[in-house]
Amino acid sequence: MFCYQCEQTAKGKGCEKIGICGKDPEVAALQDLLIYTLKGLSQVALVAREKGINEKKVNVFMLEATFSTLTNVNFDANRVANLVKKCVELRDELKKKISERGGVAPENGPAGLKLASDLKGLVAQGEEHGILAEKDPDPDIHSLKQTLIYGLKGVAAYADHAQILGQEDDRIYKFIQEAFAATLRTDMDLGKWVEMVLECGRINLLTMELLDKGNTTTYGHPTPTKVPLGAKKGKAILVSGHDLRDLEIILKQTEGKGIYVYTHGEMLPCHGYPELKKYQHFYGHYGTAWQNQQKEFAKFPGAIIMTTNCIQKPLDNYKNNIFTTGLVAWPGITHIGEDKDFTPAIERALEMEGFKEDTDLGYVTVGFARNAILSVADKVIEGVKAGKIRHFFVVGGCDGAKPSRNYYTELVEKIPHDCLVLTLGCGKFKFFNKNLGEIDGIPRLLDLGQCNDAYSAIQIALALAKAFNCDVNELPLSLIISWYEQKAVAILLTLLSLGIKNIRLGPTLPAFITPNVLDFLVKNYDIKPISTPEEDLKAILG
Structure with a gap:
């Protein structure tokens, strides 16, 4: 494996044996294969657009699949492999529709890749299409291509949050497809690559504007709010990650059950949204940032729900208390599916001791x-x-x-x-x-x-x-x-x-x-x- 997409990459150069994040070589290879197949899907999707075919399920899938390769999201080899398979299925469906309209879809490279029949074979294919295997003769162009891909991962994350809240713009979907397809080109000079990377920044601004609109039209504009850092005596659920919609669903499903809901990590600002803080059992904030979770989660006396990126390897002393949902996944950890029925987590919270007494650790204002x-x-x-x-x-x-x-x-x-x-x-x-x-x-x-x-x-x-x-x-x-x-x-x-x-x-x-x-x-x-x-x-x- 070779991965250098995050700041903590080994020796400041690249993870080659296992990811600092906990990603193993098998998952790393499958994620590389997923990015490669997304490039092929993008090539086909662009031809489909020329034929008047623009499918929402393809666009949204590309967000989800790209987001799944972001650091600290999906560590489950089987789930990543399923995304690879779905990517190729969608690609081939588009090819058929292009043909029905008299068009010709690309068949070279990832656009024509035939997948191996088993997980071992998929891993081998991923190893053939990793960062080093596809290195360009010009290291600076290779650098800008990788920068673009990592920028796309960020755009996909923000765009996925926005579309969950009903905010979409086809310019974002089209650019993601154009950018992925462009990484296969060899006819662009350094200047054009610089412009492509800057365009990714402009598209990200549009994406963040949509996400801001989704958050504020759904939950109101945040207002200054004091958030307790202590705890209330009683049963507890801790929500980490970034997803506001998941938090809202959890708050609704726990209402009247005698459970206090706490935030962790980047969920802290959620306390400022009027439509979220109206829930009386939405109490306070527990812990600090993502990298401290193994110490902090081990001490939390309730269920823990990871809604997006930021998961680390769950330790044995709390692995039965932690749940994942959405795109985040870890092998062997209970996953809450698309139905968003958090009953398993709620039941676990009710089984556990909860906080034994009220504690006052001050507050912060968000x-x-x-x-x-x-x-x-x-x-x-x-x-x-x-x-x-x-x-x-x-x-x-x-x-x-x-x-x-x-x-x-x-x-x-x-x-x-x-x-x-x-x-x-x-x-x-x-x-x-x-x-x-x-x-x-x-x-x-x-x-x-x-x-x-x-x-x-x-x-x-x-x-x-x-x-x-x-x-x-x-x-x-x-x-x-x-x-x-x-x-x-x-x-x-x-x-x-x-x-x-x-x-x-x-x-x-x-x-x-x-x-x-x-x-x-x-x-x-x-x-x-x-x-x-x-x-x-x-x-x-x-």
């Missing part, structure tokens, strides 16, 4: 999305003009296990008291419970939400630029981004597509970026790696 912040924009602008607010720092992204990520904790602690800190994603768990005080009633630490809510941060920046009649890059604003997986790649591409510069990225730079591509990013966007909190603050603030 719900500072774009509507909440823009509603006090005049006050913020006055603060800047009066010299009370010197600078804005966006410190967010993904969290992870490396000790070097303590940089983000130290940075926030050392940011001067006349600066505001905006945060989003699970990177906030490095400092989410710190009391940074206020500036004229405005909290210095403003939680914008999940990584899925990056659209809010972008809209706030654009609104401030408009208010001050300047370019975003001229604002007293600095972006300090931590990345881990492919949604962060998609967000970074969006920022670049908007022309945003001076981004500090860490804790390390992507292994799939070649020196020449990095040099291009430095020269054109002044992207730079993080250094030390002291050095970066001195460079930013003078």
